[in-house]
Amino acid sequence: MLALFAALGGFALVQPDALAGKLSLVPRTIAGTAELRGLYGGVFLSWTALGLAAWRRRDLRAGVLTALGVSLGAIALARLVSLAIDHDAAFNAPALITEGLFALACWAMVKDERRRA
Numbered sequence: 001m002l003a004l005f006a007a008l009g010g011f012a013l014v015q016p017d018a019l020a021g022k023l024s025l026v027p028r029t030i031a032g033t034a035e036l037r038g039l040y041g042g043v044f045l046s047w048t049a050l051g052l053a054a055w056r057r058r059d060l061r062a063g064v065l066t067a068l069g070v071s072l073g074a075i076a077l078a079r080l081v082s083l084a085i086d087h088d089a090a091f092n093a094p095a096l097i098t099e100g101l102f103a104l105a106c107w108a109m110v111k112d113e114r115r116r117a
Contacts, residue, residue, distance in 0.1 A: 001051065001102055001105070002047075002048050002051040002052065002055075005044045005045070006044070006045065008040065008044040009040070009041050009042070009044030009045035009046075009047075009048060010041070010045070012036055012037055012039075012040035012044060013037050013045070016036035016037050016040075016041070019036055020032075020036055023092075043071075047071075050064045050067065050068060051064070051068065058113075061109075061110075061113050062114060065109050065110045065113070066106070066110055068102075068103075068106045069102075069103045069105075069106030069107050069110065072099045072100075072102045072103040072106065073100070073103035075099050076096050076099040076100040076103060079092065079095065079096045079099070080096065
């Protein structure tokens with residue numbers, strides 16, 4: 001999970017236009033490209049940093065995993081809302097599935113962490 005987050009975050013920072021193409025987005029201005037770098041690059045790299053902190057420091061693990069799970073779950077939920085409102089055939093189902101599974105994995109790890117404490 002962390003390797004994927006790091007790769008996506010780095011890709012967004014270095015090649016935001018290529019990322020935009022893969023996501024069927026069209027940034028029309030430099031501000032649009034900056035948004036891709038900021039949101040995709042920043043969020044994915046921050047998740048990587050938080051995940052590394054949780055891996056190294058057990059006292060942070062449950063809180064970090066809860067935050068990651070909530071944010072991933074919220075993104076998955078927002079994708080479902082978008083599908084319900086827009087009915088778009090270009091809906092990104094693989095992203096929804098991945099985010100949902102990662103959110104569930106975080107929840108399971110928090111549960112396991114609390115059981116061990």
